[in-house]
Amino acid sequence: MQDTEPVAAPRTYWVPEREDITIYGILAALSDPTRLGIVRAIAERDECCPFDFLEVTSKQNLTHHFKVLREAGLIQSRYEGRQKFVSLRRPLIDDMFPGLLDGLLSAVAASEKNS
Numbered sequence: 001m002q003d004t005e006p007v008a009a010p011r012t013y014w015v016p017e018r019e020d021i022t023i024y025g026i027l028a029a030l031s032d033p034t035r036l037g038i039v040r041a042i043a044e045r046d047e048c049c050p051f052d053f054l055e056v057t058s059k060q061n062l063t064h065h066f067k068v069l070r071e072a073g074l075i076q077s078r079y080e081g082r083q084k085f086v087s088l089r090r091p092l093i094d095d096m097f098p099g100l101l102d103g104l105l106s107a108v109a110a111s112e113k114n115s
Contacts, residue, residue: 025071030072032065049083066086074093
């Protein structure tokens with residue numbers, strides 16, 4: 001009999017279930033320009049590492065912003081080894097609130113274009 005090491009369970013973060021996600025929570029999370037910029041960047045790349053945003057703010061602030069987005073139901077995390085990746089829960093949000101993300105993200109893009 002071979003001695004095998006136990007395999008650690010993948011790390012996961014709690015994300016709200018569908019019935020716990022509200023339009024108010026989403027809009028409150030996206031009311032902060034930093035969080036809206038994070039969501040926009042993730043939407044453009046499908047998935048990214050949270051440390052890609054260190055030029056935006058400090059690690060502590062990023063942790064807070066990602067927590068707010070996760071608790072609102074907007075993002076989810078996954079791990080590959082020690083590397084963390086975040087992605088939008090786009091199919092769920094689009095199903096619950098059709099056009100919301102597209103409308104907000106295109107409004108931000110248009111606003112920046114006119115500035």
